[in-house]
Amino acid sequence: MSAVNDDLLDPEIVQNPAPYYQLLREHHPCHWNERWRGWVLSRYEDVYNALHSSQMLADRITPFFQTRLSEEERRHFALTYEVLHSFVVFRDPPDHTHLRRIFARAFMPKSSATMRDVVAGYVKDFFDEWEGRDIVDLNRDFAYPFPANVIASIIGAPREDVHRFHAWADALTTLLLAGVGEEQRMDRAQNALIEFKDYLAGLYEERLRKPRNDMMSWLMEVQRNDSALTRDDVLHSCILLVNAGHETTQDLICNTLTTLLKMPEQLDLLRENPAYMKTGIEEGLRFNGPLKGTMRVAGADMSIAGKSVREGDRILLLMGAANRDPAKFRDPETFDVTRSPNPHLSFSHGIHFCLGAPLARMEMEIAFNEMLRRFPKMHLTSEIKWDPRILGRSIAPPINLMLG
Amino acid sequence: MNDRKLIRVEVDPNLCVGSGMCVNFNPDLFQIQPDGHAAYVGRKLDEMAALDAAELCPVSAINLIYEEQQ
Numbered sequence A: 001m002s003a004v005n006d007d008l009l010d011p012e013i014v015q016n017p018a019p020y021y022q023l024l025r026e027h028h029p030c031h032w033n034e035r036w037r038g039w040v041l042s043r044y045e046d047v048y049n050a051l052h053s054s055q056m057l058a059d060r061i062t063p064f065f066q067t068r069l070s071e072e073e074r075r076h077f078a079l080t081y082e083v084l085h086s087f088v089v090f091r092d093p094p095d096h097t098h099l100r101r102i103f104a105r106a107f108m109p110k111s112s113a114t115m116r117d118v119v120a121g122y123v124k125d126f127f128d129e130w131e132g133r134d135i136v137d138l139n140r141d142f143a144y145p146f147p148a149n150v151i152a153s154i155i156g157a158p159r160e161d162v163h164r165f166h167a168w169a170d171a172l173t174t175l176l177l178a179g180v181g182e183e184q185r186m187d188r189a190q191n192a193l194i195e196f197k198d199y200l201a202g203l204y205e206e207r208l209r210k211p212r213n214d215m216m217s218w219l220m221e222v223q224r225n226d227s228a229l230t231r232d233d234v235l236h237s238c239i240l241l242v243n244a245g246h247e248t249t250q251d252l253i254c255n256t257l258t259t260l261l262k263m264p265e266q267l268d269l270l271r272e273n274p275a276y277m278k279t280g281i282e283e284g285l286r287f288n289g290p291l292k293g294t295m296r297v298a299g300a301d302m303s304i305a306g307k308s309v310r311e312g313d314r315i316l317l318l319m320g321a322a323n324r325d326p327a328k329f330r331d332p333e334t335f336d337v338t339r340s341p342n343p344h345l346s347f348s349h350g351i352h353f354c355l356g357a358p359l360a361r362m363e364m365e366i367a368f369n370e371m372l373r374r375f376p377k378m379h380l381t382s383e384i385k386w387d388p389r390i391l392g393r394s395i396a397p398p399i400n401l402m403l404g
Numbered sequence B: 001m002n003d004r005k006l007i008r009v010e011v012d013p014n015l016c017v018g019s020g021m022c023v024n025f026n027p028d029l030f031q032i033q034p035d036g037h038a039a040y041v042g043r044k045l046d047e048m049a050a051l052d053a054a055e056l057c058p059v060s061a062i063n064l065i066y067e068e069q070q
Ligand code: HEM
Pocket: A058, A088, A089, A090, A100, A151, A240, A241, A242, A244, A245, A246, A248, A249, A252, A289, A290, A291, A294, A295, A346, A347, A348, A349, A351, A352, A353, A354, A355, A356, A357, A359, A360
C-alpha cells in the first residue's frame, strides 16, 4: 500500500506542489510511481547526483519511438525522430560531447553584446506598445511573443519573418508533449517542422556565401572547422534553440512576475536596490522554475535511497522538489529576492546544464528592470491557475495586469 | 606586451555547474572531480587554453590568477 498520490496531474498537486514534494522528500525519496511508470527523485542530493551521473541516460526519445510506436508510425514519423534525436538535450556521451561543441562559439561573451541589443530592442518595443493601455495580458502581450522574437532574430531571421517562428515553436512543443494516438496533431506538427527546416536551410545557404554576426553563422563557423559536424546538425540545433528557449523563458517571466506582484515588500526591495535584480531572478528560478522536472533512463541496475532501480527504468528528477529541500536551502518555502548563494537546479546541472542560461538571465534582467521602472503601479487582476503538466510549470492564460 | 605571470587557474566551486565544456575542449587540462565540479589538472599552465576555457564556461567559473604586478 502506498500513501503517495501517483496522479501527478491531480489539481491539488498541480496548484500547490509544496506539500506533495515535502511528503516525497521526507518519506519516499525514491518512489515508484505506478501511474507514471517510473521512479521519482525529490531530494536535492539525489537529484544533483543523478544529473551528474554518467549512468543516467538522457536519450528518452529512442526508447519512446522503439517501444511506443508501431512499425508504420515509426516510418511515418521518421523525420520527427531524426530531428529530436539530434538535439543535444536528448543525447549521451560521446555524441553529446561532440554535438555540444557546436554551441561553443554561440554563447561566448563576445556574442552576448549582439544578443543584448536584440533583447533590449524588443523589450522597448513591447513596453512602448503597453503605454497608454489600462489592461494587458502579460502572456499574450509580452511573455509569449518576446522570447520567440528574440531567438528568431538572434538566429538571423529578418524582422518580417520573426512572427512565423511562433507557430513553429508551438509545433515543436506538440511533438515533444503529444501522447501516443494523437496522430493528427503530430502530423500537423511534423509538417510544420519540415517547413521550419526548409526555412532555416535558406538562411544557411545565404550565410555560406556571406557569414553574418548571428547565431546561424556562429554555429556554421564551428561546423566548418569540425568535419564530424554536418549541415543538419546546424539546422537541428537552431530548431532546438527555438524549442528550448521559448516556453521556458515565457514561463519564467510569468511565474516570477506574478509571484512578486503578490509580495509588494519584495517588489519594493527590487525597485530600491537594483543590485537585487540578479538574486531576485535566481529566486524566481528556484521558487517556480519553468521545469518542475526532467527525465532520465537508468543506464544500469543501481540502488537509490535503498530502492533497486533496474536498467531501462524511467526516472523523474524533480528539480522543483530539490529546490525546496530544507537540507540545502534555509527557509525554502520563503521567497526572498536577496537569497545568496542560491544553488537551485532549475537550469539542470552537469553536462546538460542549460546552454541558454546566460541569454535567459539577460532577457529577464532587461525586461524586469524596464517593466518595473515604466509601470510602477501595475497589479494583477487574474486568478493564478497552474496548467496541469508533469514537467512544466506554467500559468494558464490570460494573466491580466492593470497598469494604472 | 604582456609581462604578467600566470600562477594558477582556479575553478570557483560555487559557480561551476559541471557542464564539462572546459573538459570537452581541453581534456588534458581540466577534469571533473568526484564532487561534480571541474578542476585544472594540467601539469603545466597553458595560458591560451585556459583563457579559451574561461570564455567557453557558461557560468564564468574559471579564473586566471596572475602574480601581483610590481
Ligand atoms: C528560464 C529559461 C530556461 C530554463 C528554466 C531552462 C532550463 C533548461 C534545463 C532544465 C535544461 C536541461 C534539461 C535536462 O537536463 O534534461 C536545459 C537545457 C538546454 N537549454 Fe535551457 N532553459 C531556459 C532557457 C533557454 C534558452 C533561452 C536557450 C537558448 C536559446 C536554452 C537552450 C538550452 C539548450 C540548447 C539545452 C540543451 C543543453 C544540453 O543538453 O547539453 N535554454 N534548459
